[in-house]
Amino acid sequence: MTEALEYDVVVLGAGPVGENVADRVRAAGLSAAVVESELVGGECSYWACMPSKALLRPVIARSDARKVPGLRDSVTGPLDVPAVLAHRDEYVSHWQDDGQVRWLESIGAHLYRGHGRLYGTRKVSVTSPEGEHHVLTARHAVAVCTGSRAVLPDLPGIADARPWTSREATSAQQVPGRLVVVGGGVVGVEMATAWQAFGAQVTVLVRGDGLLPKMEPFAGELVAEALKEAGASVRTRVSVAEVVREGSTGPVTVVLDDGGRIEADEILFATGRAPRTDDIGLDTVGMEPGSWLPVDDSCRVAGSDWLYAVGDVNHRALLTHQGKYQARIAGAAIAARAAKVPLLETDPWGAHAATADRAAVPQVVFTDPEAASAGLTLAEAEAAGHRVRAVDYDLGGVAGAGLFADGYRGRARMVVDLDREVLLGVTFVGPGVGELIHSATVAIAAEVPIARLWHAVPAYPTISEVWLRLLETYRDQ
Ligand SMILES: Cc1cc2nc3c(=O)[nH]c(=O)nc-3n(C[C@H](O)[C@H](O)[C@H](O)COP(=O)(O)OP(=O)(O)OC[C@H]3O[C@@H](n4cnc5c(N)ncnc54)[C@H](O)[C@@H]3O)c2cc1C
Numbered sequence: 001m002t003e004a005l006e007y008d009v010v011v012l013g014a015g016p017v018g019e020n021v022a023d024r025v026r027a028a029g030l031s032a033a034v035v036e037s038e039l040v041g042g043e044c045s046y047w048a049c050m051p052s053k054a055l056l057r058p059v060i061a062r063s064d065a066r067k068v069p070g071l072r073d074s075v076t077g078p079l080d081v082p083a084v085l086a087h088r089d090e091y092v093s094h095w096q097d098d099g100q101v102r103w104l105e106s107i108g109a110h111l112y113r114g115h116g117r118l119y120g121t122r123k124v125s126v127t128s129p130e131g132e133h134h135v136l137t138a139r140h141a142v143a144v145c146t147g148s149r150a151v152l153p154d155l156p157g158i159a160d161a162r163p164w165t166s167r168e169a170t171s172a173q174q175v176p177g178r179l180v181v182v183g184g185g186v187v188g189v190e191m192a193t194a195w196q197a198f199g200a201q202v203t204v205l206v207r208g209d210g211l212l213p214k215m216e217p218f219a220g221e222l223v224a225e226a227l228k229e230a231g232a233s234v235r236t237r238v239s240v241a242e243v244v245r246e247g248s249t250g251p252v253t254v255v256l257d258d259g260g261r262i263e264a265d266e267i268l269f270a271t272g273r274a275p276r277t278d279d280i281g282l283d284t285v286g287m288e289p290g291s292w293l294p295v296d297d298s299c300r301v302a303g304s305d306w307l308y309a310v311g312d313v314n315h316r317a318l319l320t321h322q323g324k325y326q327a328r329i330a331g332a333a334i335a336a337r338a339a340k341v342p343l344l345e346t347d348p349w350g351a352h353a354a355t356a357d358r359a360a361v362p363q364v365v366f367t368d369p370e371a372a373s374a375g376l377t378l379a380e381a382e383a384a385g386h387r388v389r390a391v392d393y394d395l396g397g398v399a400g401a402g403l404f405a406d407g408y409r410g411r412a413r414m415v416v417d418l419d420r421e422v423l424l425g426v427t428f429v430g431p432g433v434g435e436l437i438h439s440a441t442v443a444i445a446a447e448v449p450i451a452r453l454w455h456a457v458p459a460y461p462t463i464s465e466v467w468l469r470l471l472e473t474y475r476d477q
Contacts, residue, residue: 015042017311018145024331035116067405117281183270298333372437375425
């Protein structure tokens, strides 16, 4: 039986982004239906941010503690891996979404469980696991928030090799003896850091020259150095040509393009993401199934007055915090348009334009050492045509860093726009820098003139004193 139902807004996908779109439009007094085919909370809650950070937190805390004189001798033993995995399970609510479902109910959104597909203009059809069909009509907007999935390369033997993707890497219950990680981006290096610390012998394979290719080059260099010190092997300029799994429980042999072979117990492919848009009815609204969905700064799909694409699926910045930022903006834009209030692009709160996606995206890589960045790298700023100067500082020379960790190793860079004397990008690599990056995000997003930054005095003795050193270096160069 097909039941027709009408709401102001229909949200397709209840990851962190869909949840936030629903929250914003409900707060504006609009009715909302949310369609979810797996777990309310999405990839982030169960197979991405939350489990990965729960796995990494003890690894980083132990490493930091081992750098503090007087404390290091108390933390010489191995990690209690079963306890770490149990805590991870707890942190992801044992892959149960009851708590998030209750939250959706509390904001007055109506949840439909099942696979949703666009069904022509302002309509979404839902097929529940029990085979029931609903057609939801949106009076004002449909927000596609279906996120992304891991991409597996098309390699001989891959289907039979039962490779790990980010889902298995974040939810595994056993530590493999030997783990090959293919890919040196954020997921690859974070999972290599975690599983090496849990006792696996990790080999990281990257096609390019180094790790973390989207950050400043020194980030990948310092993280690779630390992974090697932890006992992992990092091999660059190498590609996987074939994978062969022996039987149903045997080891996997990784055949490399240079003819080399590596035997492992598991292989993780951390080789990129694809949009979850292949089966969401894009063809019914004249769009290409399987494509990322380009949007304007209000997250509305080009050429449509009712279709929005928010979060990973629009490919602007594949990060939870950025997707939730977009959700706040899309929600406000949907509500303003529903009320026929003009969008004020000059609104001092910038509430209707996701400009930070271009200028000031922060990211923390929870490796040991952490790598954190906001805004543009030097190469990106130059490619964008800015006249820039990179200012570097050795974090080991900062008093607060020396207090944080004996023999502190790390580096900082700020990229200065020489024409406007504001910052375009900042990168910190070193223990504890994840909590420092918001200062850079504020400086970049607010376009604080360098002359004013002199008056933002960092507390002594904290790692933040690196700001003072960077400014002095800039002045004296
Ligand atoms: C290992 C890993 C670690 C990460 N760590 C971080 C981190 O530390 N910090 C950070 O900011 N970002 C991190 N990310 C990125 C982050 O997970 C994503 O940016 C975020 O989950 C995107 O949110 P979303 O709501 O757009 O999509 P998702 O979280 O993917 O949610 C989409 C939802 O839509 C549902 N859905 C899809 N298709 C349909 C359909 N047809 N019908 C109904 N429902 C559907 C899905 O089931 C899912 O619940 C990490 C990613 C990975 C892989």
